[in-house]
Amino acid sequence: MGGLENWNWFLDGWIIVAGILCAASTALLGNFLVLRKMSMLGDAITHAILPGLAAAFMISDSRSSLPMFVGAVIAGILTALFTEWIRGFGKVDEGASMGVVFTSLFALGLVMIVQAADHVDLDPGCVLYGAIELTPLDTILIAGWEIPRVVAVLSVVLLINLLFVVCFLKELKLSSFDPALATTTGFNATIIHYTLMTLVAITAVASFETVGNILVVAMFVVPPAAAYMLTDRLGSMIVLSVVLAIFAAVTGHISAITVPRWFGYHSTSTAGMMAVASGMLFVFAALFGPRHGIMIIFVRRQILAWKILAEDIIALMYRIEERDPQQKPDVNDLRDILFSRPVPTQLTLRYLSKQGQIKDTNGTYELTETGRDMARQLVRSHRLWEHYLVEHAGMTAENIHKQAEKLEHFTDRQLREKLNEDTLDTDQDPHGRPIPPEDKVH
C-alpha cells in the first residue's frame, strides 16, 4: 500500500471528515430524490447555481461567503420552480424542462461572470471539481478549536438535514409514494416538496466547495440507489445509504492516495475517487442485492424455468400415457414436442428420476406413482383453466392453450377447487378431453 506512509492524521483526517459529512448529508436527501424519480434535479441545481453566484457577486461586490451562499441557494430553488412551471404550464416533459432550465441558467451565469471576468475570483475550478484537498487549510476558530470552515458548515447542514428527515419522515414517505393521498390526508405535499428542494439546494451549495458540482450528484444519487437495491424499507434504506456514503467517502480518499501510486503517479482527486468508489458500491449492490440484485433475480428465474420444464415434462408424459399407455417416450420424443434445449432437458430428467417421479429404463421414461399424481394435478389445472377461459373470459378454443399452459404452473389445489366450482364440475375440457380427477380414483 504505497502512499499511506505519507498519511497525516491532521490533513487526511480532516479531509475524510469533510468527505463523510458531505456524503452523509447529501445521501440523506438523495433517498427522496431517487424515490421521487428526480435524481437529475441535483445535477440541474448544481449547474444552475452559477448565475446565483454571479448575481450575488455583482450585487454585494464582495466574495464573502454569505451572499454567495444565499445567491446560489436562491438560484437552486428557482431551478426547481422553473422546471415545475415549464412542465406544468408548457406541458413539456420533466427531463426536457429540466434540460431547458439548467442549461439556460448556466449559460446566463457564464455571460454574467464573463462580464465581470476581469476582476472575478470565483475559482470555478473549485465549483466544478471541488477542493476537498484544501479543506484543512481554511480554518475558523470555534470555542478555541481550529476547525476547517467546510467541516463547520457541513456539520450544520448535516444537522439540519437529519432533523428534517427525522421530523418529517412520515410526511416525506407519504408524499414520495403518493402525493395525492398526502394532500388529501391534510398536509401539503407541495410544501414538503419545496422544503426538500430548498434543502437540496443548500446541501448542494455547501457541498460543491468540497466535492464539486458533478460529484455532488454522485453523492446524492449513487449511495441511495445502491441502498434501494438492498432493501425495501424506507427506514433501512436511509440508514444504509448513509453508511454506504460514508464508506464511499473513506475508500474514496484512501484510493485517491494509494491507487495512482501503483502506476507510478502521485495522488489524484479525492472527490473523483469518492464518486468512483460509490459507483463500485452501487455495482456490487445491484449485482448481489438480496432481493432485487441482478444475480438473485437471474438465479430465481433460472430455477423457475427449470421447475416449469420439469412440470412440462411430466405433464407431457401423462398425456402420452393417456393416449397410448404402451408408449414410452425417450429424450428425443420429449424434446421434439417441448422444443427444449438438450442440456436442461437431460438435467431435468435426471432430477425427476432422482425425485422418484419418473423411471428411467434404458433411455425411455415412464411415470412413477408419485409422478403420475403430480402430473394429473397439472393436467387437471390446465384443462380446468381452458374450460374457465372459454366459459368466463370469452376466449375461443383455439387461443386458450397457451394461456392455460402459463397458468397451470401457478395453480394450487385450492384454486383448482374454485375453478372446478366455477366451471360447474364439468369433466371435459373444451377440446373434449377428460379432466382428470383431483385424487387418484381407486
Place this chain on the structure above:
Amino acid sequence: MRAFALVFLFLSLWPNCFVLAATNSNEIQTQKSITDRSIAVPQWEDWKRVFLLQDYNTRIVILGTTLLGMSAGMIGSFALLRKRALMGDALSHATLPGIAIAFIIATSLGLNGKSLPILLTGAAVSGLLGIGGILLIRNLTRLKEDAALGIVLSVFFGAGIALLGIVQQMQTGHAAGLESFIYGKTASMVASDAWLIGSAGLTCMLISILLYKELTLLCFDEGFAHARGFPVVLLDMLLMGLVVVVTIIGLQAVGLILMISLLVIPPAAARFWTEKIVNMTVVAVILGALSGMIGSAMSAIFPNLPSGAMIVLVATAMFLFSMVFGIPRGILIRKLRRHELNTKVNRQHLLRGIYETLESQGRINEKQTVESTFVPMSTLLKMRSWSPAKLKKIANRAQRDQLVVSLEADQIRLTKAGLLEAARIVHEHRLWELYLITYADVAASKVDQDADAIEHVLEPEVIAELETLLVRQSTAGVLQSPHEIEIQQEQANSHHSGTRRAT
C-alpha cells in the same frame, strides 16, 4: 487542481481569454473598478463585418455553429420524443474518462495525445459505455431512467476527474489543450473543425432522414414497431449513437453543458408549434440553425459575450417565445381556447337553466308566452355555483348575442333564437343522460353531473348517432328529463310547505 481554475468559465471565449485561464485566478483581481461592466457598443463597421461575413474566422464559426444547431435540432427531436432529453447530458459527462484514457494511452505509446481523432475515439467509446450502463441499469434493476442517468453521469465524470488528475502529472501532459477540448472553444474554431462538424452533422441528418419512418415509429409506439418486425433495439442503439456523435462534435464547439441545451431546447421549442413530427423536426432544425447563427454573430459583435453561452441564450429566448405564443400548443392559445370553452359552457348552462325553470312551471309549450315570461335571476343563481356578478356577466354576454333579454329588475327571458338554442342544448343534455343510463349503467341520480362534463364537447356526428340510438321513444321536440330536476323539487317543496302553512 488550481490549474483548472477559470478554464471552466471560458467555455467558449475569445482566444485571449485562454491567457487568463492559464494564469492563477488570484492574480487577476480587482484591477478595474468592480462596477465597470459595461458592454462596449459596437461600431457600424463591426456590424457590417459580421453580417457580411467578412472575417474568415467569423464565417467559419457561424457556419460551424449553424450546422451544429441544425443536426442537434434534428437528432434532439427524436431524443426528446423518446423522452431521452437528458441522455445528452449523461452522455457528454460520460465521455470524460474516455478522453483522459485515450490521452494517457496515446501519450504512453508515443503518439500525439492531443490529436483530435484519438480523443474523439476515446470520447465515443466511453460515451457508448455510458449508454450501455444506463440501459443496463434501467433494464436489469428496479431503478428508473432518472437514477440510471444520474449514476452513470456522476460516476463516469468522477472517474474522468480522477484520471485527469493523473494526466496532469504526466511529463507530456500539461493538459491545457485537453480541457479546452472538453469545455469548448467556439470562437477559436478553425476550418477543419467546421468541416468535421459539418460532415458529421450532415451525415447524422442524412441517416435520420433515411430512417425517418422507423425512428418516428420508435418514438411513438415502440410496441407496435416491435410487433411489425422493426429491429427496435437496433434502432434505439442507432438513435443513441447519433446522439453520441452529435454530442461529441458539439463538445468541442460549444462545450459540455451547452451541448445538451442544443439537443434539448430547439426541439422542446418546436413542440409548441406543431403536432406533427415532420414539422417538428423541420422547426427544430430551423430554430437550432438560428440559435447557432444569431448566437455566434452576437458574440462576434459584442466581444464580451461568450459565443457558446450566447447560442444557448438565443435558443432559450426562442423557447420562451414559443412557449407563450406557439400556435397549437403555446400557453396563450391554450388559455384562449379554455376561455372560449368556458364561455360556451357558461352560456349553455344559463340557457338550460332558464329553459328548465320554464319547463318546471309548465310554460314551455305555450309558444307565445315563453318569450314574454321572465325568470328571476335569483332562481338561476341557485342552480349553479355562480356568483351574482358572474351570472350578470354571462347574461350580458348572452344578451349581446341576442339570445336573452334581461331587465333591470333581476329578470331575464329568452328570445326566439335563445329558445331554439336552449331547446337544442337541453335536448342534447338529456340525450346524453339517457345514453349514460342505458349504456353506461350510470345511476339516474348521478347522471346529470356526468352528462354535464361531456355534453359541451360533443360533435354533431355523435349527437346524430345518439339520436338514432335512443330517440325512438319521443318523436318530436325536446326529450323528457330522465331524472327529476332540482328546481322542480325545490319549488314543489316550497309549494308544499306553503300550502301546509296555509292550512
